[in-house]
Amino acid sequence: MVRFSGVGLRYPAPGGDGAVREALRGIGFTLPEGSFHWLLGPSGAGKTSLLRLMQLALRPTEGEIELFGKRVGRLRRAALPRLRRRIGVVHQDFRLLAHLSAFDNVALPLRIAGRTEAALRADVAEILRWVGLADRSEALPAGLSGGEQQRVAIARAVIIRPALLVADEPTGNLDAEQAARVIALLREMHRLGSTVVVASHAMKLVEAYPAPALRLDSGRLVAHG
Amino acid sequence: MAEPARLPRLRRARGRDPLGLRRVMADRLLPLLVAAMALLAALALAGAEGAAALAARWQQGAASAVTLQLPAGTPPAGVEAALAALRDLPEVAEARLLDRARLAALLNPWLGEAAPEVPLPVVIEIALHGLPAAPETLAARLEAAAPGATVEAHGVWVARLVALARSLQAVGFATLALVAALAAAVVAVAVRAGIAARRDAIAVLHELGATDGDIAHRFAARAGWLTGLGALLGTAAALPVLALLADLAAPLLGGDSGGWRGDGVARLRAGLAALPWAALVALPALGAALGWTSAQVTVRLWLRRLP
Numbered sequence: 001m002v003r004f005s006g007v008g009l010r011y012p013a014p015g016g017d018g019a020v021r022e023a024l025r026g027i028g029f030t031l032p033e034g035s036f037h038w039l040l041g042p043s044g045a046g047k048t049s050l051l052r053l054m055q056l057a058l059r060p061t062e063g064e065i066e067l068f069g070k071r072v073g074r075l076r077r078a079a080l081p082r083l084r085r086r087i088g089v090v091h092q093d094f095r096l097l098a099h100l101s102a103f104d105n106v107a108l109p110l111r112i113a114g115r116t117e118a119a120l121r122a123d124v125a126e127i128l129r130w131v132g133l134a135d136r137s138e139a140l141p142a143g144l145s146g147g148e149q150q151r152v153a154i155a156r157a158v159i160i161r162p163a164l165l166v167a168d169e170p171t172g173n174l175d176a177e178q179a180a181r182v183i184a185l186l187r188e189m190h191r192l193g194s195t196v197v198v199a200s201h202a203m204k205l206v207e208a209y210p211a212p213a214l215r216l217d218s219g220r221l222v223a224h225g
Numbered sequence: 226m227a228e229p230a231r232l233p234r235l236r237r238a239r240g241r242d243p244l245g246l247r248r249v250m251a252d253r254l255l256p257l258l259v260a261a262m263a264l265l266a267a268l269a270l271a272g273a274e275g276a277a278a279l280a281a282r283w284q285q286g287a288a289s290a291v292t293l294q295l296p297a298g299t300p301p302a303g304v305e306a307a308l309a310a311l312r313d314l315p316e317v318a319e320a321r322l323l324d325r326a327r328l329a330a331l332l333n334p335w336l337g338e339a340a341p342e343v344p345l346p347v348v349i350e351i352a353l354h355g356l357p358a359a360p361e362t363l364a365a366r367l368e369a370a371a372p373g374a375t376v377e378a379h380g381v382w383v384a385r386l387v388a389l390a391r392s393l394q395a396v397g398f399a400t401l402a403l404v405a406a407l408a409a410a411v412v413a414v415a416v417r418a419g420i421a422a423r424r425d426a427i428a429v430l431h432e433l434g435a436t437d438g439d440i441a442h443r444f445a446a447r448a449g450w451l452t453g454l455g456a457l458l459g460t461a462a463a464l465p466v467l468a469l470l471a472d473l474a475a476p477l478l479g480g481d482s483g484g485w486r487g488d489g490v491a492r493l494r495a496g497l498a499a500l501p502w503a504a505l506v507a508l509p510a511l512g513a514a515l516g517w518t519s520a521q522v523t524v525r526l527w528l529r530r531l532p
């Protein structure tokens with residue numbers, strides 16, 4: 001399902017003087033289809049960078065990434081949107097579109113996939129009910145609490161029934177009860193068949209839901225399993 | 226109770242504009258700028274069309290730049306001598322005797338069927354290598370070469386007018402091209418501003434699997450609509466001016482001016498009838514196409530920086 005081999009990522013340094021900052025080096029692992037993995041590591045270890053590679057928002061500077069049985073590096077750029085539509089992403093900072101209602105934010109992936117208005121309404125309503133926001137569907141993100149925004153972001157990520165679901169510290173700003181609820185939603189997606197990767201700092205939660213883990217430190221994979 | 230009925234429509238409108246382009250590419254400045262440019266374009270276009278019509282009409286007059294008349298009854302030897310002398314002049318490309326049949330045909334409207342009995346003058350058509358700088362001196366030289374002849378050099382002036390009209394036509398088309406380039410650049414700037422304002426939303430759409438075509442289409446639809454609207458307004462604003470100009474030009478083109486007998490409304494009507502409607506109607510459509518294309522290119526080039 002997901003295979004990294006010898007993956008490295010270098011960012012250009014902020015100075016722009018040709019210097020680079022190495023965020024990931026020599027990363028290699030395989031995530032079987034239908035698995036659930038935690039992605040752990042201290043701040044700055046490279047968790048976000050790794051997830052952004054996995055969701056095809058970045059290209060590695062070295063190594064090979066294989067997704068859904070395809071070597072991404074060999075694909076034409078025009079072939080990537082099709083793959084991205086099979087990946088659900090939950091960002092730490094939600095990344096909701098501020099001028100769209102909760103309903104429209106959640107409907108966005110379906111509209112991008114070309115679904116008609118009539119065909120998407122029921123699905124969006126159902127997912128909003130699933131995340132407990134049925135009565136907030138017309139609210140703009142600014143009018144929602146952090147936990148509610150996070151659940152809208154999750155609804156947007158899962159509405160396409162993604163084959164791969166990646167979540168970057170999805171419980172970062174939430175209290176314990178909200179966090180447990182979010183993790184339960186992600187586990188539910190796993191139960192429904194998605195391959196799930198969740199980056200997290202919250203060791204209490206990780207201990208509450210034991211699962212295999214990828215452990216990063218200073219851009220290196222230090223443990224797997 | 227109005228709420229539930231209104232909300233779905235609002236939602237659909239917003240949902241179709243996930244980048245919020247209605248806000249960042251607003252419907253004031255861009256259409257106004259484009260309207261001003263379309264006005265210029267309409268003037269340039271009508272000018273070019275008018276100049277072309279004038280040139281085409283005058284062309285016939287310019288074909289025989291110079292004619293030379295020998296008195297009726299000049300003996301054939303004298304005619305031959307005059308032809309030879311004329312052909313020896315450096316600026317003369319060709320000197321040709323107008324044959325009696327054609328001359329008779331030309332004079333028929335004035336002389337009627339009696340033509341053959343009237344003694345006809347001998348007419349020599351002269352084609353020149355180029356337009357002479359001073360037609361008067363040329364006429365004098367031609368008269369000197371063929372003693373007793375009278376020279377008619379109106380054609381030289383007509384040829385100059387034709388050249389002038391052709392130049393005006395070229396200037397009109399060059400102006401049109403310049404205005405089009407300017408409009409494309411203005412659209413590109415507006416689209417770039419829109420991209421800058423919606424950078425994050427574009428990144429989200431991109432990561433959700435939107436193709437470059439999807440995103441470019443949203444900008445292009447908006448830009449095409451705004452430039453089409455602007456071009457329509459600008460062209461409409463140009464119409465009264467163009468109608469009056471067309472009315473003034475009508476007599477020169479062999480048409481009828483409403484102005485010599487009618488009031489302002491009649492002039493306007495006569496002028497409107499004479500406008501190059503096909504080109505003017507095409508202008509807003511071309512404007513929309515230009516805006517659409519410029520936006521497509523701008524957005525697609527920008528999106529290449531995303532993976």
Ligand SMILES: Nc1ncnc2c1ncn2[C@@H]1O[C@H](COP(=O)(O)OP(=O)(O)OP(=O)(O)O)[C@@H](O)[C@H]1O
Binds near residue numbers: 022041048
């Ligand atoms: N856009 C960027 N440009 C330059 N350097 C970056 C960029 N993004 C991340 N980095 C650097 O790459 C390294 C890894 O960052 P990353 O965000 O992947 O870490 P992280 O494990 O997600 O950290 P956190 O737990 O704080 O979110 C850090 O040293 C960071 O400074």
Ligand SMILES: [Mg+2]
Binds near residue numbers: 047048049168
């Ligand atoms: Mg991070």
